[in-house]
Amino acid sequence: MSSHREAPEISKDPVADSTDVYAFVSPDQPGSVTLIANYIPLQGPAGGPNFYEFGDDVLYEIHVDNTGDGQADISYQFRFQTQLRDPDTFLYNIGPIESLASPNWNRRQFCTVTRAEHGSQQVLGTGLACPPCNIGPLSTPFYASLADAAVHDLPGGIKVFAGQRAEGFYVDLGAIFDLGDLRPFEQLHAQYGLNVFSGPAPGVNATAALNVHSIAIQVPVSQLTRSGAHGEADPASVIGVWTTASRQRVRLWDADNGEDVNCGPFRQVSRLGNPLFNEVLVPLGKKDLWNSLPPSDDKQFASYVTSPELAGLLPALYPAVFPNLAALVKSGAARADLEAILLTGIPAGIVPGFQNNTGSVLADMLRLNTAIPPTANPNELGIIGGDLAGFPNGRRVFDDVVTIELRAIAGATYPLVDKTYTPDAAAGEVTDGLTSGSVPSGYLDQFPYLGVPYSGFSTPS
Amino acid sequence: MSDHSQAGPPADPVAAAAEPQHRLSRRSMLRGAGASAAGLAALAVTGPAVPAVAAASRPAAPATSGARAAEGRGERISQPVVVHLRDVQSGEMDVFAGTSHTRLRDPDLAARLARAAR
Numbered sequence: 001m002s003s004h005r006e007a008p009e010i011s012k013d014p015v016a017d018s019t020d021v022y023a024f025v026s027p028d029q030p031g032s033v034t035l036i037a038n039y040i041p042l043q044g045p046a047g048g049p050n051f052y053e054f055g056d057d058v059l060y061e062i063h064v065d066n067t068g069d070g071q072a073d074i075s076y077q078f079r080f081q082t083q084l085r086d087p088d089t090f091l092y093n094i095g096p097i098e099s100l101a102s103p104n105w106n107r108r109q110f111c112t113v114t115r116a117e118h119g120s121q122q123v124l125g126t127g128l129a130c131p132p133c134n135i136g137p138l139s140t141p142f143y144a145s146l147a148d149a150a151v152h153d154l155p156g157g158i159k160v161f162a163g164q165r166a167e168g169f170y171v172d173l174g175a176i177f178d179l180g181d182l183r184p185f186e187q188l189h190a191q192y193g194l195n196v197f198s199g200p201a202p203g204v205n206a207t208a209a210l211n212v213h214s215i216a217i218q219v220p221v222s223q224l225t226r227s228g229a230h231g232e233a234d235p236a237s238v239i240g241v242w243t244t245a246s247r248q249r250v251r252l253w254d255a256d257n258g259e260d261v262n263c264g265p266f267r268q269v270s271r272l273g274n275p276l277f278n279e280v281l282v283p284l285g286k287k288d289l290w291n292s293l294p295p296s297d298d299k300q301f302a303s304y305v306t307s308p309e310l311a312g313l314l315p316a317l318y319p320a321v322f323p324n325l326a327a328l329v330k331s332g333a334a335r336a337d338l339e340a341i342l343l344t345g346i347p348a349g350i351v352p353g354f355q356n357n358t359g360s361v362l363a364d365m366l367r368l369n370t371a372i373p374p375t376a377n378p379n380e381l382g383i384i385g386g387d388l389a390g391f392p393n394g395r396r397v398f399d400d401v402v403t404i405e406l407r408a409i410a411g412a413t414y415p416l417v418d419k420t421y422t423p424d425a426a427a428g429e430v431t432d433g434l435t436s437g438s439v440p441s442g443y444l445d446q447f448p449y450l451g452v453p454y455s456g457f458s459t460p461s
Numbered sequence: 462m463s464d465h466s467q468a469g470p471p472a473d474p475v476a477a478a479a480e481p482q483h484r485l486s487r488r489s490m491l492r493g494a495g496a497s498a499a500g501l502a503a504l505a506v507t508g509p510a511v512p513a514v515a516a517a518s519r520p521a522a523p524a525t526s527g528a529r530a531a532e533g534r535g536e537r538i539s540q541p542v543v544v545h546l547r548d549v550q551s552g553e554m555d556v557f558a559g560t561s562h563t564r565l566r567d568p569d570l571a572a573r574l575a576r577a578a579r
Contacts, residue, residue: 248557249562250545250557252541252542260544261541263540263542263560264557264558264562265557265562266559359550
């Protein structure tokens with residue numbers, strides 16, 4: 001998955017497990033950038049009576065680097081506080097929740113948003129109500145409007161929302177994690193001699209009908225870029241974005257009171273920039289380490305980008321389908337195309353009319369050129385689909401990052417750095433068989449852009 | 462691990478305010494996790510019971526002298542304090558309180574904690 005349960009330690013701590021991060025120029029507010037970080041993966045909508053919520057003991061952050069050093073210049077910090085109205089009932093709600101102030105809603109959560117910049121901190125908003133989870137027509141009637149009320153306007157033209165959303169990321173997990181099966185091409189898989197597949201099959205969206213918890217903030221561009229940024233060609237127009245979750249170093253189970261006691265400094269336990277980076281590129285033995293580090297430390301992981309394990313696996317799993325990729329891997333040539341896409345940004349002169357390069361520091365961040373306007377007719381394959389407003393220029397909620405990264409790793413983007421290389425025909429075709437149309441909820445045209453979460457009533461586990 | 466907030470100081474006032482601040486006055490206890498002469502132990506303590514450790518919750522507090530000064534003042538603490546006794550012989554210990562971490566070297570205190578944990 002993009003980053004759901006991607007590392008051994010964080011997979012045991014879903015409340016702090018980042019799943020996806022998005023950064024894009026807001027299509028309906030093009031003077032602003034929307035940043036979204038998702039947490040708590042794979043939520044079954046019917047998961048009551050203790051429905052999903054953010055961790056009061058977790059520090060969630062969305063970071064912005066506007067100087068290209070892989071370190072945060074601006075961080076938006078999100079803390080949560082849960083309030084229980086009536087501890088003497090087992091019920092999440094004792095009647096319909098028709099407003100965020102409903103007395104029927106027993107367990108509510110509130111958010112505090114702080115902007116940290118170079119050592120100073122400014123509280124942007126506190127006591128901001130989160131919406132409840134989407135339970136069903138009796139408990140959460142009119143859910144869409146109920147959740148709309150949890151979009152808060154903050155000073156400075158900022159909007160914020162923190163709460164449950166429909167999973168917008170789509171991927172055929174069941175097939176991919178079955179030894180790299182891609183259903184549309186599974187008859188070409190080596191199949192280990194088992195001869196299970198005889199023909200192609202459509203992809204299956206494993207994350208359909210699941211929810212996540214989203215932290216979304218919409219900020220005027222000028223509050224994110226360094227001063228003087230002007231135009232698409234200006235390096236100052238590019239920002240790097242990633243999210244982290246941190247926990248205090250000590251967590252002690254207070255059995256007498258039935259609660260955790262937390263103390264000590266916060267330390268990072270989860271990180272996410274580019275989708276699938278830690279999941280697919282970083283080896284198992286280093287995933288937890290990667291999660292604890294800032295992007296500025298990513299040079300030590302660069303070899304996993306320039307010599308990705310998956311590039312060697314594709315020709316082995318799909319014999320005779322990727323001969324040119326096999327030769328490229330055998331040559332030992334460093335994948336400078338992947339390094340540019342994931343670790344430095346794409347320099348000017350590679351893709352006509354585009355750059356999102358942040359310099360020489362190797363750092364996994366989403367890189368968004370904020371001067372490139374949103375397009376009215378987006379292509380979910382982003383830049384490889386000819387749409388400069390899509391991934392890897394930031395990431396929109398509907399971008400098909402699985403297909404884009406599969407094709408890039410399969411060699412489709414290597415000609416960007418070596419024009420003598422001819423990608424295999426399959427490199428331009430490979431996919432897990434899904435599109436944004438595979439997401440049942442669809443997406444919203446306005447903030448927070450991710451769809452209304454699936455209800456437990458209509459989507460039982 | 463990297464510091465929590467890559468842009469700002471480790472804890473903002475709001476974050477600190479959101480931390481549990483409760484029940485300490487009811488928890489006059491010393492809790493041990495198997496200290497041994499060689500070894501590592503984690504102990505959660507409260508202020509009035511072990512005032513010596515209270516001073517250690519201050520990031521800049523000097524080890525033993527600061528602790529004794531605090532003891533002399535009878536200072537109370539209002540938040541959880543956890544001591545990770547790293548090495549009894551050398552007296553090296555980590556003290557966690559609020560959002561701070563202080564490393565101390567105090568053989569006398571280490572010995573007392575180790576005795577209490579038996």
